[in-house]
Amino acid sequence: MDFGSINPILLIASLMVASTPILLAALGEMVVEKAGVLNLGVEGMMITGAVVGFAIGVNTGSSWAGFAVAALAGAALSMIFAIITQVLLSNQVATGLGLTLFGLGLSSLIGKPYVGMKAPGFAKLHIPGLSEIPFVGPVLFRHDPMVYVSILIVAGVWYLLTFTRAGLILRAVGENHNAAHALGYKVKTVRFAAIAFGGAMAGLGGAYVSLVRVPQWVEGMTAGAGWIALAIVVFASWRPWRILLGAYLFGGITVLQLNLQAAGSSIPVEYLSMSPYVITILVLVIISIRGNHGAPGSLGRVFHASH
Amino acid sequence: MKLVTTLLAGAAFGLAFATAAVAQDKTKVGFIYVGPVGDGGWTYEHDQGRLALEEEFGDMVETVYQENVPEGADAERAITQMALSGADLIFTTSFGFMDPTIAVAEKFPDVKFEHATGYKTADNVGVYSARFYEGRAVQGTIAGHLTESNIVGYIGSFPIPEVIRGINSAYIHAKKVNPDVQFKIVWAYTWFDPAKEADAAKALIEQGADVILQHTDSTAPQAAAQEAGNVYTFGQASDMIEYAPMPRVSSIIDNWAPYYIARTKAVMDGTWESDNTWDGIGAGMVGIGEITDAVPAEVKEEALALKDAIASGEYHPFTGPLNKQDGSTWLAEGETADDGTLAGMDFYVEGIEGDIPN
Numbered sequence: 001m002d003f004g005s006i007n008p009i010l011l012i013a014s015l016m017v018a019s020t021p022i023l024l025a026a027l028g029e030m031v032v033e034k035a036g037v038l039n040l041g042v043e044g045m046m047i048t049g050a051v052v053g054f055a056i057g058v059n060t061g062s063s064w065a066g067f068a069v070a071a072l073a074g075a076a077l078s079m080i081f082a083i084i085t086q087v088l089l090s091n092q093v094a095t096g097l098g099l100t101l102f103g104l105g106l107s108s109l110i111g112k113p114y115v116g117m118k119a120p121g122f123a124k125l126h127i128p129g130l131s132e133i134p135f136v137g138p139v140l141f142r143h144d145p146m147v148y149v150s151i152l153i154v155a156g157v158w159y160l161l162t163f164t165r166a167g168l169i170l171r172a173v174g175e176n177h178n179a180a181h182a183l184g185y186k187v188k189t190v191r192f193a194a195i196a197f198g199g200a201m202a203g204l205g206g207a208y209v210s211l212v213r214v215p216q217w218v219e220g221m222t223a224g225a226g227w228i229a230l231a232i233v234v235f236a237s238w239r240p241w242r243i244l245l246g247a248y249l250f251g252g253i254t255v256l257q258l259n260l261q262a263a264g265s266s267i268p269v270e271y272l273s274m275s276p277y278v279i280t281i282l283v284l285v286i287i288s289i290r291g292n293h294g295a296p297g298s299l300g301r302v303f304h305a306s307h
Numbered sequence: 308m309k310l311v312t313t314l315l316a317g318a319a320f321g322l323a324f325a326t327a328a329v330a331q332d333k334t335k336v337g338f339i340y341v342g343p344v345g346d347g348g349w350t351y352e353h354d355q356g357r358l359a360l361e362e363e364f365g366d367m368v369e370t371v372y373q374e375n376v377p378e379g380a381d382a383e384r385a386i387t388q389m390a391l392s393g394a395d396l397i398f399t400t401s402f403g404f405m406d407p408t409i410a411v412a413e414k415f416p417d418v419k420f421e422h423a424t425g426y427k428t429a430d431n432v433g434v435y436s437a438r439f440y441e442g443r444a445v446q447g448t449i450a451g452h453l454t455e456s457n458i459v460g461y462i463g464s465f466p467i468p469e470v471i472r473g474i475n476s477a478y479i480h481a482k483k484v485n486p487d488v489q490f491k492i493v494w495a496y497t498w499f500d501p502a503k504e505a506d507a508a509k510a511l512i513e514q515g516a517d518v519i520l521q522h523t524d525s526t527a528p529q530a531a532a533q534e535a536g537n538v539y540t541f542g543q544a545s546d547m548i549e550y551a552p553m554p555r556v557s558s559i560i561d562n563w564a565p566y567y568i569a570r571t572k573a574v575m576d577g578t579w580e581s582d583n584t585w586d587g588i589g590a591g592m593v594g595i596g597e598i599t600d601a602v603p604a605e606v607k608e609e610a611l612a613l614k615d616a617i618a619s620g621e622y623h624p625f626t627g628p629l630n631k632q633d634g635s636t637w638l639a640e641g642e643t644a645d646d647g648t649l650a651g652m653d654f655y656v657e658g659i660e661g662d663i664p665n
Contacts, residue, residue, distance in 0.1 A: 010513040018506055108343065115345040116526070116549045118533075214501045214527045215534075219343035220375060221525075223500040254503065258510040261493040262460065264661045269494065 006259050012139045017213060019251025020150050021046070021205040021222075025229035026236070026243050027150075027157055028201025033233060034161065035194035036174035036298035040096025041081055043226025044103020045199050046206035049074040051107040053207025054217040055114055063122040063211050067146065067204055074203020075196045077103060082195040086188050089302050100226065108219045119215035122146075146208055151244070153201070158240035170194060174296035177303040187303050202226065235280040237287055237294035250276045334575050336360060336567075337394035338372040339386055341401035342499040348524035349498065349544040349561070350374065353400045353423075356563035363568050367575070378403025386411040390418045396574045398567065399423065401498065402467055408432060419579050421570060424469050426650055428581050435566055438587030439469070440476035440649070441617045442559035443520075444624035445595055445610050446541050447480030449557060450488075450518040452606040453539050457487045460511030462504060462521040462528060463494045466663045468652045470522045475656045476624045477520055480613070482658055490659055491516055501527035512538055519554075529555055539601070546596040557610070558596030565591060585646065589618040625649065630657035 025042050032039050049070035057066030081099050084090045124144050131141040161167035172180040173190045181187050209225065210217050228250055235249075236242035257272040287294055338357050342350040357370050371394065376385045382404050389397055390411060396419045399408045405425035412420045412432045420432040428434055450459050459481060463470050474492060481488045491514060493507045500523075508519050508528035518539045521528045526547050532538035532554035540550065542558025566584065573579040586592035595614050598607045616622035627638030632655040638644060655663060 007513060014506070014509055014513065018502075021502075108345065112345065116347055118530070118549070209502055214505045214530055216501070216526060216530050218347065218501045218525050218527065219345040220499070221501040223497075223502060225502070255506055255510065258493050258495075258503075258507045259514070262491045262510050262514045262516075264491075266662065268664060269496065273496075 006263050009135060009138045011255065011259055013142070015248060015252040015255045016139075016143060016147055018255050019247045020147055021208045021213060022225050022229045022232060022251055023150050023244060023247035024153070024205035024208065025202045025226060026232040026247055027154060027240065028198035028205075029229055030233045030236065030238055030240065030243055031157060031161075031170070031201075032194050032198035033299055034174045034238060034296055035170050035191050036177055036296050036301065036303075037085065037191050037195060038092045038096065038300040039078065039081055039099070039195060039198055040093060040230065041078070041099025041103065041226075042198075042202050042229050043222060043224065044100035044106075045074040045077050045202035046103075046209070046222045046226045046229075047107040047220070048077050048103045048110075049203025049206030050210035050222055051111040051114070051206075051217060053203070054117075054119060054210040055110065057120050057207075057211050058114060058117055061120045063120050066120075066211050067207050070203040070207030071200040072203070074199040074201070074206065076199070077106075078195045078199025078202075079192075081199075082192050086191055086195075086303075089304060092300050092302075104220065111217050111219060114217040115219070117217065119211050122212050122215075144212055146204075146212060154240050154244050161240065171296070174298055177298045177301070181303070181305060187305075191303075202229075205229070231277065231280050235276075235283050237283065238296065239294075249279070332367070333369045334364075334367060334396065334571060335369045335371065335392075335394045336571055336574075337389040337392075337397040338370065339376050339382065339389065339397065339399040339401075339404060340372060340374040341376060341378060341403070342524055343374050344372075346499055346524050347526045347545055347547065348542075350400070350524065352545050352561045353398070353563055356567040359564035360567050360571055364571065364575075368571060376404075380407075383407035383410055386420075387414070390415040394418060396421065396571060396579075402465070402469060419574055428583060430581055433570075433580075433582040433584070435570075435582070435584040435586075436469070437561055437592040438585060439559055439561075439593060440472040440624055441587040442593045442595055443473040443476040444480045444617065445614050446520060446557065446559065447477035447482075448484055448610050448613055449541075449598070449602055449606060450477065450520065450539070451481030451483065451485035452609075453556070453602065454481075454485065454488060454518045456515045456517045457485065457489055458515045458517065459488060459490050460508070460514075460516030460519045461490055461492045462507045462511070462519065462523055463492055464498050464523050465496060466494060466665075468650060471655070471663060472649055472652050473520075473522055474659065475652070478659050479629065479656060480624070484609075492659075492661060494664060495523055497523065499524045501525040504528050505531045508532060509535075526550065542596050548596065551597070552599035553601045555596075555599070556601050557598040560594035560596050562592055562594050585650075587617065588614060589620060631655070632657055632659060 052073035053066040053070030056069040057063050084095050085092050122144050127141040131137040173187050177187045232246040235246040253276050257269045340350040344354045398421045400423045402424045408422045409427050422434050424436045425434050495507050504523045505527040508531035512535045521543045529540050529550040532540045539556050540554040542555050544561050546558045546560050547555050623643040625644035627642040628640045629638040631637045
């Protein structure tokens, strides 16, 4: 075994890239769940974002345009979910699963002409000055812009949820929608907005896979990333910075196990592959022992003003 | 009243007869795919074979397929469903479908089954595979010449004989032309997961590999190599020509069409029998994609000469003297490997580092 051949700088840097899609998707889903809605359609919205982002990126030659339209596509798809669950009051779990299946089918339909095409480039942004710092520079400040954007969104969501009135209302709606309604807050409007945000973030995450991480369109390419995002939300007990930690942990394990194999490690990869899930279960056990599971009180419950 | 009943019964009988007659005209051929048709690799080539079948027989044949069938319990359900829908011949196109295929075949003795890359047969189950390792020998030769870091990365899918044969064959031939060559092997434990394949390629490149061989199905490693710059790759299962001339410098192409056509014809003629087909470059089941100009002319010539020697049967990629990884003798001078050993290959040859995971 030769650990010397693993370069920690490159390892951490590629860990950040590998984690960005699940980070974006998990953050979006966290906001949705904070508003009391469980949307299991993350995978479907991600893959739709991936194909739409790639198609727009190829046709316009601009990855930025691809990301923007992917976010819109994810949000548009999530609106189907919003209408079915919030207006027609259907079961959220079943609708979310349906959304995933629909997204997978829709994406392969849209993607047929794009198989085998190449993505437009997405230049890395070396932050002047900071990227020259030894070790820290190459690890943190020599990425493509979306990596920085994703971290900025984490900070933004954290600030919004913790320090603003809008964040407080969102959390109130998620904790107890009847009380929030009695106080005069528009429960459905808030939830529509949260679901749209979640969809947009999933779309961005998907587009990151097809435009930067892989980068090409292949059917079914998100390969379960949306489900991992859902696990991360629970792992993070619905807190933004822990989402960042969770995403880097989940993404990092994948990169690490591949690197360990290439270095000739004798640790069976199965242990590493399952470790994030074991940790998730441990976290769940710990938070339930502490009595506060952290899940929003109205999560997954149907709201109707007359009930 | 009785007349009406008789008439009705007669009509029903006639109808049933008509349907049966129509059904007999058309031979229904089913395909079970492990990935999506649009993977650009393994499943894509099987589907090309299916399309060639439709082209060849036109109205005489009806084809159906199911893509993205997971290996395992779900496969049995998918194959059963296809058999129930009236398929006469079913091709199951991944190693992991082996046991499900055998299990379903027992329940449908009148349906013929063909399983790709496996080794279990039955009266109504044949197996077929391609000698990909012959193509790997050509790849190994090119890889050994091209690498400057002397590190060749290899993305394996699952540690099964088919994949291990490929690694050994590529290594033996890379070593022949470049004694300093070293193989770094990463197991992705998937046939198809573009993001993971890309990560695996990146991990190998970061650890110094400048040639990447893959035994997974998507083009993601090609894209990762292209981004990295001076890294060479080979198309896997499909030509992957869109990545030529760099990073993709050549490829192994699976050509299933002739086999699918021959076997369907056998079902139509009623001459189908369980078989064990294992064809290579010579029979045209394994093709070598165009070697691009990124490869020096003399290397290209050497690779093509090797290809011809394998095709004519003059040279076997596993020819002694060869030792196993632990140093014990496997093949004596001039001896060639028998198909039985190759089919169950579970060891590395001497010189490859690391263990095969269980």
